[in-house]
Amino acid sequence: MCVLALSTLFYSCKKFISIDPPTTALVGISVFSDNTTATAAVTGIYNRMMEANDQASGLSQNISTFGALSADEFISYSTTADLNEFYENAISKTNGYLTYNLWGNLYSYIYSANAIIEGLSTSKTVSDAVKKQLTGESKFIRAFCHFYLLNLFGDVPLITTTNYQLTAKTGRSAPTLVYQQVIADLKEAESMLASDYSYSKGERIRPNQWAASAMLARVYLYTGDWANAEAESGKLIGNTTMFSLLSDLNGVFLKNSQETILQLMPVSPGFNTMEGYNYILTTVPSIVSLNNQLLNSFEPGDYRRNNWIDSLTVDAQTYYYPFKYKAMGGDPSIPVTEYAMFLRLAEQFLIRAEARAMQNNIAGAQDDLNVIRSRAGLSSTTANDQAALLLAIEQERKVELFTEWGNRWFDLKRSGRADIVLGPQKPGWKATAALYPIPLYEIQNNPQLSQNPGY
Numbered sequence: 001m002c003v004l005a006l007s008t009l010f011y012s013c014k015k016f017i018s019i020d021p022p023t024t025a026l027v028g029i030s031v032f033s034d035n036t037t038a039t040a041a042v043t044g045i046y047n048r049m050m051e052a053n054d055q056a057s058g059l060s061q062n063i064s065t066f067g068a069l070s071a072d073e074f075i076s077y078s079t080t081a082d083l084n085e086f087y088e089n090a091i092s093k094t095n096g097y098l099t100y101n102l103w104g105n106l107y108s109y110i111y112s113a114n115a116i117i118e119g120l121s122t123s124k125t126v127s128d129a130v131k132k133q134l135t136g137e138s139k140f141i142r143a144f145c146h147f148y149l150l151n152l153f154g155d156v157p158l159i160t161t162t163n164y165q166l167t168a169k170t171g172r173s174a175p176t177l178v179y180q181q182v183i184a185d186l187k188e189a190e191s192m193l194a195s196d197y198s199y200s201k202g203e204r205i206r207p208n209q210w211a212a213s214a215m216l217a218r219v220y221l222y223t224g225d226w227a228n229a230e231a232e233s234g235k236l237i238g239n240t241t242m243f244s245l246l247s248d249l250n251g252v253f254l255k256n257s258q259e260t261i262l263q264l265m266p267v268s269p270g271f272n273t274m275e276g277y278n279y280i281l282t283t284v285p286s287i288v289s290l291n292n293q294l295l296n297s298f299e300p301g302d303y304r305r306n307n308w309i310d311s312l313t314v315d316a317q318t319y320y321y322p323f324k325y326k327a328m329g330g331d332p333s334i335p336v337t338e339y340a341m342f343l344r345l346a347e348q349f350l351i352r353a354e355a356r357a358m359q360n361n362i363a364g365a366q367d368d369l370n371v372i373r374s375r376a377g378l379s380s381t382t383a384n385d386q387a388a389l390l391l392a393i394e395q396e397r398k399v400e401l402f403t404e405w406g407n408r409w410f411d412l413k414r415s416g417r418a419d420i421v422l423g424p425q426k427p428g429w430k431a432t433a434a435l436y437p438i439p440l441y442e443i444q445n446n447p448q449l450s451q452n453p454g455y
Helices: 004-010 035-052 063-070 083-089 096-122 128-153 175-192 209-222 226-238 274-278 303-307 347-360 362-375 388-398 405-416 418-422 440-445
Strands: 074-076 260-265 288-290 311-313 317-322 340-344
Touching: 035 096, 035 128, 035 260, 035 340, 063 074, 063 096, 063 288, 063 405, 074 083, 074 311, 083 096, 096 128, 096 209, 096 440, 128 209, 128 303, 128 405, 175 209, 175 405, 209 226, 209 260, 209 340, 209 347, 226 347, 288 317, 303 388, 340 347, 347 362, 362 388, 362 418, 388 405, 405 418
Parallel strands: none
Antiparallel strands: 074 288, 260 340, 311 317
């Protein structure tokens, strides 16, 4: 009963920056009275992330879909104006998906993580070992969400407390400050979390120290700390006992695959991932399909083109869709074989390749890039200087990580190439579209918030 109450509380605090959450509920329901209820509070956040239309759900209102529409991966067939605004790079300040599915949900998870960190810090009944693990997971969640908010919206409020008097008046923090907190949280998580998956019974469905290292590698890459990006990614690449690239591409997204660093378990009865349900086409697309720009990016013979993309022809018109997830779901008798992928080893090779290239370690960058190319059935890269290698790595990230968590959208922005790449493809493209607008609702309720240019 207390777990249900906690879940309800956390969900009700979706708009906690501008709405005062209940101040006595956490104490009243004694969430942190034992290991079981405290653990349930943390796993409840993962469940919510996987619920319909939340960040990892795989349905149309999630980061992967929004990012792919904003970049050059998806065509939109939706009749929903709010979704088409992402495709047209003309997002309204009152867009409901922007306000609730992105901003609202991400800050809701941050609030939940902060509440757990605070509750555990004063608990006398949760064991030290469980307290350490759950605090580490909560800091990972907080860092993960701040990272996405920062890369979607630019300067964002940095929230590390549940104190409404503070959060209601918090303005936008510079990216350097947000990244400092993200790195601090991930470092603490890395030191606090387990080194294996034993606490999740061998399933790779809760973050451990390797997930924290993977996120740290990504953050260091985004912040230009090439040496640390190389070091963190190297930890995972070097752990060949726990992680390895699969030669069979059709096994990569299966639950607990050896390439997995972190996945989340589906929560909808009768379904595997919602990516499978949402993206696999059985009739004319009503939401999205892959665009020709992405399809034409694959080199001849690329195994990823053959294994991770499929098509459907209706009335002589062929539509292409992501086929990384093979199980469409909808039948309770079908076993769950796929989990939603958050972090995987292939990205770490590409992170280290880019970090090495930026440090002029040309041979090392080529080696890492060629590992990914070889797995895809391609010959070694011909790029042999820094500039050529960076473009080759960007291209490899495009065909390896497509439709995964907005990677392509973020890559174009952080490289400064969004205008060059998207300008010719998107008729209404403006440079200011690289950042989403701050929801008008939030600005109206918090005078400390300012709007992004162009909105």
